[in-house]
């Protein structure tokens with residue numbers, strides 16, 4: 040046991056590996072320390088918005104610290120006067136009343152500083168949470184691609200909560216402790232420099248001990264927060280993937296994955312808590328030593344007559360008081376460290392770059408005709424690996440453009456560029472003759488609508504889900520859009536009709552019905568440019584016909600980009616773009632491409648043959 044305990048002290052930075060996991064937390068994970076002054080500075084920038092309240096809190100802290108010093112001082116002086124015997128008895132009554140007043144005021148100022156600080160703390164984390172959430176929604180799509188949702192959620196919840204609990208109590212307690220320490224030191228020096236020196240002889244040892252321990256625990260607390268975020272991500276992912284996990288009987292594997300992540304938290308939390316748990320013990324031990332020195336040597340000095348008994352009483356009381364702030368400091372240190380770790384993770388997200396800015400003075404267009412031009416556009420998700428190469432084509436207003444090609448050809452990627460989730464690495468995209476990057480992103484997107492394979496539904500009524508296309512639409516407009524989308528009849532057949540509450544995972548509604556709702560949503564949005572990702576999943580013929588009808592009504596008079604998987608549905612397209620390995624291989628109408636006898640005609644004929652079989 041002892042060996043396990045001293046292990047981390049021998050190896051300042053061992054590695055968290057499979058061995059660590061197997062060892063059940065006996066090996067300390069590898070962690071990196073960071074500079075925290077920046078993080079504290081940024082927390083301060085939030086706190087400083089409430090300067091007046093904060094000044095009041097500081098005033099209360101000063102008052103309560105001074106009152107905490109005054110009580111023992113009064114007792115010491117009274118004892119000296121009692122020993123000298125020259126105090127009239129009426130003075131004792133006043134002394135006792137004074138002492139009660141000091142302690143009542145002490146409680147009052149402590150209580151006030153506490154409730155005011157809670158108010159400041161709650162406002163601070165309210166703003167931080169708001170900034171974080173608002174910033175998250177300005178981040179580019181690639182940011183979300185690289186992280187698990189649960190991990191991001193953990194930053195908005197767990198990490199902010201850590202900051203909150205520290206600001207509520209620990210921060211002010213730490214400040215008050217430091218102040219009490221300074222005050223105690225001042226009065227002690229004034230009374231007896233020699234006894235002060237003896238009392239504080241242990242302080243350098245305490246400081247060294249604290250420094251040594253916190254250097255090790257700080258990064259461990261950060262590691263624990265990171266692991267917690269990872270676990271949250273895993274929980275979120277596995278819960279949302281429940282059906283797939285069950286369908287493939289992967290429950291055991293998922294539980295093992297959880298165990299591994301859970302164990303990582305156990306290891307980092309174990310070491311963080313264990314090592315920081317030494318702090319109060321160390322403080323207590325050293326403080327008892329200081330107490331013994333003051334009592335022993337102070338007693339000798341009192342017998343010799345170089346100090347009074349009252350001074351010894353004050354010193355003994357101060358030595359005890361001086362333990363309290365030190366112990367508070369030691370106890371609150373854990374919370375402070377974990378809050379700084381949490382804040383660092385919050386600021387890390389806040390420092391992420393927002394979606395690339397629109398060029399110069401970006402314009403907003405009231406109307407868009409829907410002329411879209413791609414001019415030698417190339418793009419790659421990762422540097423040096425182009426997914427789209429040299430793509431050039433034009434979509435005239437109202438035209439239907441179909442995108443076809445084998446899986447991984449780059450169809451979705453092209454759509455992502457069109458919606459400005461990403462910007463091209465080279466080449467330009469223009470809309471109605473304006474370079475896309477010169478049109479305000481939100482303005483551009485407000486003229487577009489998407490009907491994707493997996494249409495996203497929010498938890499809410501059917502009406503609210505359709506109205507997502509245009510928030511100011513009336514109930515009547517929602518119904519008209521649903522009728523055009525062929526969704527009205529199935530909605531009316533459902534219990535509660537338009538007021539039926541849907542779940543976020545879309546349970547209780549079929550894939551085809553989801554598509555019809557997405558079409559209604561897009562019709563309501565009344566966009567100039569449409570992006571459709573044709574469903575690959577097999578839908579019954581009746582629903583398919585309904586969807587097709589709805590789509591045709593939706594596409595009428597709008598520039599539409601359709602990712603087509605079944606080629607017979609795009610025969611009427613004005614232009615078909617055939618993509619292969621990121622290159623635009625062929626383009627033309629269905630008949631033109633068939634005549635060319637190239638890749639498209641092979642693809643079409645092979646689909647026909649499959650159907651005939």
Ligand SMILES: Nc1ncnc2c1ncn2[C@@H]1O[C@H](COP(=O)(O)OP(=O)(O)OP(=O)(O)O)[C@@H](O)[C@H]1O
Nearest residue numbers: 184420421426444445446447448449450451452453
């Ligand atoms: N976020 C991403 N980061 C890196 N590479 C990506 C990313 N998204 C897609 N890719 C890669 O880009 C290529 C084109 O993918 P894309 O999704 O555009 O193909 P697609 O033609 O739409 O395929 P499908 O018909 O299967 O949907 C693929 O090789 C894919 O692995």
